[in-house]
Amino acid sequence: MLVSATEMLNKAKAGHYAVGQFNINNLEWTKAILLTAQELNSPVILGVSEGAGKYMGGYKTVVGMVNGLLEEQKITVPVALHLDHGSYDHCYKCLEAGFSSIMFDGSHYPIDENVAKTTELVKAAHDKGVSIEAEVGAIGGEEDGVIGKGECADPNECKSIADLGVDFLAAGIGNIHGKYPENWEGLSFETLDAIQQLTGDLPLVLHGGTGIPADMIKKAITLGVAKINVNTECQLSFTAATRKYFEENKDQQGKGYDPRKVLAPGFEAIKATVKEKMELFGSVGKA
Numbered sequence: 049m050l051v052s053a054t055e056m057l058n059k060a061k062a063g064h065y066a067v068g069q070f071n072i073n074n075l076e077w078t079k080a081i082l083l084t085a086q087e088l089n090s091p092v093i094l095g096v097s098e099g100a101g102k103y104m105g106g107y108k109t110v111v112g113m114v115n116g117l118l119e120e121q122k123i124t125v126p127v128a129l130h131l132d133h134g135s136y137d138h139c140y141k142c143l144e145a146g147f148s149s150i151m152f153d154g155s156h157y158p159i160d161e162n163v164a165k166t167t168e169l170v171k172a173a174h175d176k177g178v179s180i181e182a183e184v185g186a187i188g189g190e191e192d193g194v195i196g197k198g199e200c201a202d203p204n205e206c207k208s209i210a211d212l213g214v215d216f217l218a219a220g221i222g223n224i225h226g227k228y229p230e231n232w233e234g235l236s237f238e239t240l241d242a243i244q245q246l247t248g249d250l251p252l253v254l255h256g257g258t259g260i261p262a263d264m265i266k267k268a269i270t271l272g273v274a275k276i277n278v279n280t281e282c283q284l285s286f287t288a289a290t291r292k293y294f295e296e297n298k299d300q301q302g303k304g305y306d307p308r309k310v311l312a313p314g315f316e317a318i319k320a321t322v323k324e325k326m327e328l329f330g331s332v333g334k335a
């Protein structure tokens with residue numbers, strides 16, 4: 049059964065580790081992530097962007113697929129199904145469809161409007177036992193058409209959004225989605241520290257997990273990050289493994305054209321990436 053992400057993230061924050069949010073794109077992605085979480089006895093959050101939700105045939109399709117896998121693959125670790133960077137309307141669609149967690153990305157609204165919409169959505173989510181993440185300070189890079197500049201959030205704004213009752217908070221600290229450019233200056237630990245001082249026990253979320261060096265990830269966890277989002281890295285490993293399959297002409301050997309064979313190396317590659325991240329984040333054995 050799907051669970052909200054609140055309890056797993058409160059535990060992670062108190063235990064000084066982080067739970068990975070891995071974005072899903074299809075059945076293979078979802079199954080690879082869930083099986084890895086079960087094998088490693090780790091809690092996990094499945095992230096669904098609006099674009100990926102549409103691609104998979106709609107939010108209800110996603111809920112049906114995930115619930116089916118939980119039951120039939122005997123997944124017993126805590127799993128949350130989370131809308132990633134949701135707009136106001138899509139937060140309601142996901143509440144309706146049966147997601148167990150949502151993110152309202154109001155970072156592009158003026159702070160007053162972000163506050164008003166977040167307040168309303170906190171109530172709507174909590175009425176259904178669903179957890180809610182908010183964002184302060186746009187996170188850089190481009191993700192599914194959502195483009196952010198890569199700011200550092202204002203710690204006082206973080207405090208005012210945290211006080212609205214959100215369950216966890218994403219704050220820009222110089223992180224960006226996708227690959228990091230050569231001249232990236234790294235995470236601003238000063239900003240993260242200031243945010244944590246004001247927000248206390250609230251689990252903080254680090255977006256743009258792909259390509260952040262391991263030592264920075266570990267330091268961010270010591271400063272209150274309890275949820276780390278990873279998307280691009282699974283895409284890169286899936287695609288590299290699939291490319292290799294074709295480069296080695298495996299599709300032309302025997303029944304190598306069978307889509308289940310074609311997608312198998314990519315599936316294994318996602319599993320390996322998820323395992324590596326869960327080990328780095330410290331969530332192994334924490335289910």
Ligand code: 13P
Nearest residue numbers: 226255256258277279280
């Ligand atoms: P990456 O694609 O950089 O891993 O970012 C994922 C993310 O933050 C999803 O919200």
